[in-house]
Amino acid sequence: MQCVKVLGGVLGAAALLGLGIILGHFAIPKGTDLPAPSASASQDLDLEILEAVMGQLDADRIRENLRELSKEPHLATSPRDEVLVQLLLRRWQDPESGLDSAGTSEYEVLLSFPSQKQPNRVDVVGPAGGILFSSQRSEENLTGEQGDPNVVPPYAAYAPPGTPQAVNAAKYGVSGVLVYTDPADINDGKSLPNETFPHSWGLPPSGVERGSYFEYFGDPLTPYLPANPSSFRLDSDNASGFPPIPTQPIGFKDAEVLLCNLQGASAPAAWQGALGCDYKLGPGFRSDGIFPAGSQVNVSVYNRLELRNSSNVLGIIRGAVEPDRYVLYGNHRDSWVHGAVDPSSGTAVLLELSRVLGTLLKKGTWRPRRSIVFASWGAEEFGLIGSTEFTEESFSKLQERAVAYINVDISVFANATLRAQGTPPVQSVIFSAAKQIRAPGPSSLSIYDNWIRYSNRSSPVYGLVPSLGTLGAGSDYAPFIHFLGISSMDIAYTYDRGKTSARIYPTYHTAFDTFDYVDKFVDPGFSSHQAVARTVGSVLLRLSDSLFLPLNVSDYSETLRSLLQAAQQDLGGLLEQHNISLGPLVTAVEKFEEAATVLGQHISALQKGTPDPLQVRMLNDQLMLLERTFLNSRAFPEERYYSHVLWAPRTGSVATFPGLSNACSKAMNTGPRSAAWAEVQRQLSILVVALEGAAATLRPVADLW
């Protein structure tokens, strides 16, 4: 059963990294490109409008949005998911508070569901074949919502069907996997019913975390192609990335029965948890426990793969001056169950922000300089499917025209502080927004000043600043940053880590993630939701309305320098032994730093004068397209979609450029003429070429190469 705990941990990461949606074709009236009023070509961000938007973002309306969105379970492609599609459409097509246009886009994608006729089950079978114990098939109905017939029973999506029987995993013969979430990891150790929801925000003993066990993202049958009905599809037998063996999640109450009756040597200290017994490694049940000798665990999984139609909903506000520049802001719509926190807390904010902006638009008070695209993605929980299919379908348009992608999935994990992840160019615009808005709560600090108290780092350039996290693949920003090279960010309010070590909010992906849970425990009064709405609103307006794009590309210099230093310190000696020089990489980083500095000075000088609109456009193109220069579709042939040479997954131990780190890890114990060392050199060259190319695009545009 060691796998259970270990996989529990892995699942934590995987599930945290796995929230989901899907697309097709719009059947909506065509927009037209109205002539831009040239008078406004030099118009900058209007601070009065910005203030008005901040003021109009209403906590109560967010709360009401959340109540409606999370009223019923809305698993991807379920009838309620479709109801919410219509809700979004109505909102975005509202004559008084809607957008210029809105429509849906449908994709036919491969999802995985438990069988309705044959429930998945975990039993302990005695030596005579009798069933001695069965796991709960559903969560306990503690607040009424858990009894909704549309609650999907706990399952591990994409885990194959099968009925393995064993007690625990032989090292190389695992035939099935059970997964549970230990109270030590999710409840700060608390495990009793009266210590958990509905008495606190803790996970009840019967709560089971659902999740997708698909290794990649996007529709499994149509990698790199949009999942339109006519698209080429792999046979599901030929698709890759599915778990190889049956897998089933269970609650910690059931896990306790199994785990606390195991025999064998004690598990390592790091594997022990809060179930109230010493965790053993097996094999087999202990003789003094509740199961007779020879009892076995029988796991029955009846999951089925199904092609389903999943919708994205998109809405657009046409830019007045540069309609061909898109600022995208999205979240997924589908949930595992009621999904009040995940994802409806984000969608509630999205709807409130689109209402406020839509109202200004319909009144004629405001129209952004650039186009704003709002998106509600489908089937994210199954593997970022809706957003990925969208990027596959709109690859060229987005690559040519997208300024940035803002993601707000779970908007409030907890109400202590802002948390933001993104690539370096978005740091400055998030900081600007955060400085302008008061943090919720009794203090009079700004969101920025509150944030810096919880999470900070020392920047060589700026001194102490809030710490901007990096983007993994935990939500719909993944295809935007990794596949398309669009500067992206993810914004939320989150925990005081001094108060909880919970891996994530406790009812994550369970039937207990309900409106009341949010209303009572996560964000009573919804002031953190409002703070996120204001932060995102400010970021969005700055990106869409500022004359000069507020993407500070020179903040990449700091990142590159730090990755370079890690390479020098932790890999320099090893590389030298193999006659591989970091010299060209050093030179490339220096070139980038110099070009970014000069460009920054150029922008500052221009901002003091009255720049020509074409000059501004050219400069903004440099800023917008910088992130694209880090893409190399041939850099990581074994990864799907990942092509950003700075943010691809790092498996190597040294915290430097991922291609270099990973290749060095693999080469470390091979001979000097191995293919693995050649790959180290290839990765270095790919990196140097990308950085040189990035520097070149920042230099004066008529410089000779």
Add this chain to the structure above:
Amino acid sequence: MQCVKVLGGVLGAAALLGLGIILGHFAIPKGTDLPAPSASASQDLDLEILEAVMGQLDADRIRENLRELSKEPHLATSPRDEVLVQLLLRRWQDPESGLDSAGTSEYEVLLSFPSQKQPNRVDVVGPAGGILFSSQRSEENLTGEQGDPNVVPPYAAYAPPGTPQAVNAAKYGVSGVLVYTDPADINDGKSLPNETFPHSWGLPPSGVERGSYFEYFGDPLTPYLPANPSSFRLDSDNASGFPPIPTQPIGFKDAEVLLCNLQGASAPAAWQGALGCDYKLGPGFRSDGIFPAGSQVNVSVYNRLELRNSSNVLGIIRGAVEPDRYVLYGNHRDSWVHGAVDPSSGTAVLLELSRVLGTLLKKGTWRPRRSIVFASWGAEEFGLIGSTEFTEESFSKLQERAVAYINVDISVFANATLRAQGTPPVQSVIFSAAKQIRAPGPSSLSIYDNWIRYSNRSSPVYGLVPSLGTLGAGSDYAPFIHFLGISSMDIAYTYDRGKTSARIYPTYHTAFDTFDYVDKFVDPGFSSHQAVARTVGSVLLRLSDSLFLPLNVSDYSETLRSLLQAAQQDLGGLLEQHNISLGPLVTAVEKFEEAATVLGQHISALQKGTPDPLQVRMLNDQLMLLERTFLNSRAFPEERYYSHVLWAPRTGSVATFPGLSNACSKAMNTGPRSAAWAEVQRQLSILVVALEGAAATLRPVADLW
């Protein structure tokens, strides 16, 4: 010996497709982006300037350029090649007729040369081991130039060394290849010394066509990476694309001795030539010939691979209004021997055009709206190496900013008519230029009206028009169109096909391609060179100075429709049998047609008013980037660089979209569930997605996806 003739034919194609150069780093003063005078942001093409440029392009100066360029052999990386690098730099840095800046860029690339110590040789060895016949080691010194010590002996670049001995090829055991050019293919049958150069433009009996036998293009050791000194390199043993067996070209005089003494069955009629005997298939020499029974042909090849530094020369005229938009115009500099036609006839034109434009620039009379980049590529003859390395190094800048690439390699094959190749968007600008300029010769026809007499087609849209050829990979445009998706063209003056069926001008790649050859036989008076200079000059100015880019994207509609019709007619039945529908492809083509039509109407309407500069820029971005939307780097995993879904190499027999045609060819005789049929479906999907994406980028920019 059948291989000889067959390979001769293949070589024809390969060599025609293979003309060459290389790059590194500039050490030149930085340009600066001077503020654009906003007064000129709406300035359109100035017809007076255009007329002035046409008038100043001087035939005598082109002739003098050619004399200097072709004075000595200038094989890639030879001392004379470096002298020409300096000549180009001097011209482009001239204070009175130079460009804004110019510089060189050096790459370290893998070339192939014959050994100086051990000449390649082809001998007939008698049964006793005595040498009965030896091929000529060099061409006859007919005009003095052939005696230059720097003439590289005939060889097949990249053919491996080896000394196979045989008489002719066993079907599956070929150990070496001899290649020659038959007088039937190159001299309209003429083969006698007094019928050939220096008495006519015919190939002398001792002439040998050199060429590169590398299968791909670009530096063989650094695919997809620029060949900078520090770049990762494959071991040459791991590099692919080299011929597997020793190969050597010989003259038709030597070929006659071997071929006319063969015994065996007669070769097929299509393989017969003009050597004055019946070509036999062997094996072995005939008993009544000049070689005793048991004689063998001994081929000794001592070619060596060498890493060499090759330079590109680049020069730029900074655009006044949109310096970040580049119109590129280039040709290679290196030749096999003196290279008067190939490539110096092109470079002579390039230098004259840069002189005329440079003079206007330095006088302050003119500065283009967009930047113009002039390029002299290195090592093209070895496989488009200089241009390919440039595109690898400058991938991001070019993909974001390049408007079009103009290639003029051999500018004059013959003096009958213009010949142009390109993608559909460049047709209209070439036509506009060709209509404006008088054709050389006694008639008073325009170049366009003369052209249509020699080569035309019936366009469903325009009626009878000159026929624009498609781009293969015959010169330096290949990486621009196939790897980067930049609209490209190749322009030259060429043959009256009623007068010659020569595969190419007869002294191609031999030591007889000299200044006198051009001056006496190819273009006496240089009026065809001047006509090409004017055509290219007009195209270049239109692309750089027109307010609206003169790229007629709707001309792609005609191409797509015709490719679709071929698919429907010639593959429709087959596909239907396998339940594969062309419906989605039909829909995608229709969407493209509609979007292109609407965009065309939009442009026409705007042109009637006083469009805002930003509006023009947005529209031009749509036009510029259309070609990029046809790229898919994953479409053809077995091809190197080719990623344009419309212009990748077609090996299938049906003249339709290459991916579809090729996949159908391979699937045709496989079972219905084969991987080959899945590939047909995958190719169809790739195509549909590309066309839908192309249509989407042409639609109004704020249309919802």
